[in-house]
Amino acid sequence: MESSFEHLWSDSIKKMKKSVIRELLKLTQKDEIISFAGGLPDPKLFPIEEIKECTIGVLDKYGPKALQYGTTEGDMRLRGHLVNRYRKLEGLDISEDNLIITTASQQGLDLTGRIFLNPGDVVFCGLPSYLGGINAFASYGAELVGIDLDSNGMSSIILRNEVAKAVSNGKRAKFIYIVPDFQNPAGITMDEKRRREILDIAYEFNIPIIEDTPYREVRFNGEPQPMFQKLDTRGMVITLGTFSKVLAPGFRIGWVIGHERWIEKYVTGKQIADLCSSSLIQMTIAEYFERDLYDKNLKLIIEKYREKRDAMLASLEKYMPEGVSWTSPDGGLFLFLYMPENIDSEKLFLNAIEKNVAFVVGNAFYCNNAGRNTMRLNFSFATLDENVEGIKRLSESIKEFL
Ligand SMILES: Cc1ncc(COP(=O)(O)O)c(C=O)c1O
Helix, strand or coil: CCCCCHHHCCHHHHHCCCCHHHHHHHHCCCCCCEECCCCCCCHHHCCHHHHHHHHHHHHHHHHHHHCCCCCCCCCHHHHHHHHHHHHHHHCCCCCHHHEEEECHHHHHHHHHHHHHCCCCCEEEEEECCCHHHHHHHHCCCCEEEEEEEECCEECHHHHHHHHHHHHHCCCCEEEEEECCCCCCCCCCCCCHHHHHHHHHHHHHHCCCEEEECCCCCCECCCCCCCCHHHHCCCCCEEEEEECCCCCCHHHCCEEEECCHHHHHHHHHHHHHHCCCCCHHHHHHHHHHHHCCCHHHHHHHHHHHHHHHHHHHHHHHHHHCCCCCEECCCCECCEEEEECCCCCCHHHHHHHHHHCCEECEEHHHHCCCCCCCCEEEEECCCCCHHHHHHHHHHHHHHHHHHC
């Protein structure tokens, strides 16, 4: 007889559900399926030869150091390259002391939860919001308060009301979580005015903003809006970055930028989590920067993803029935689709899978369980032709449900 292990699980893991996205992704593994589901970069754009050469270069030059433990803060050369890049491109006034390397930005999110959250603390996030962020905070017992998005991102009016309400109810409001550039999942970018309004709310209530920006450099058109980190004058913004979408997610290397008061806590948290991120990989990426390969590859990624976005948008325009609308992102990897209220995207998902096309049900990104008639579509992974054909198949599914 199988014994029960229920009494062994922590309260925290009992509350957590397996990621819906990861579960649904399993259904999309068949070769014949066109998948708009994962947030995957195009593997054909991974610079394999260059990485091979950089790795050999690092092992030749720094072998023992590359295979040794590194500092928790991260490889000094890599931190230097990142700091210089942010100073030059974004006008940030930062030094290496303001930046810690993480095991990609999912660790940045987990450490954020570890540092700030006790059970019952309140976190404010977009409706919809990145599922990995929501889950990371929920695992520390956070109460998530969802704030509606409009075409400029999170509504500052609703946000202010909700923060004030939480505080007046005696709750501990801890931080505001925002993906301001080409948001995952909605593809929306926040304009400067909205960023300033939200910063004012952070100042008024003395809570930090977590600016999660994995897609910022993948811009196809339009003007970049200043980073929250750049607009902030009081050290109230913590920025998370990653190489996952601009180089390779398999590296698992990201970073956190912020005032030293925050970075010190991230270092303590990371010491508990994993001591340090891979020395070899950090040094390989530093080498990649030193050989001037980073911008060359980024340019290619932007060019290819722009074509893929355009193909998907054109196909949506051509095939989608009346009553269906979608966002038109200026960059990133995703767009978001809204169907008439009576269509449940979870039911539609199974029909779509039969037609060999997959997406992520939008509901997964709503901490208040709303958004049942929405879905997230990724345009970076499938080929150009698949982006056209997949949308055609999806439109047939939707028409059957109308
Ligand atoms: C908004 C956002 N944050 C964080 C992550 C995690 O990325 P990684 O851990 O690969 O850096 C993702 C991945 O899709 C994301 O979309």
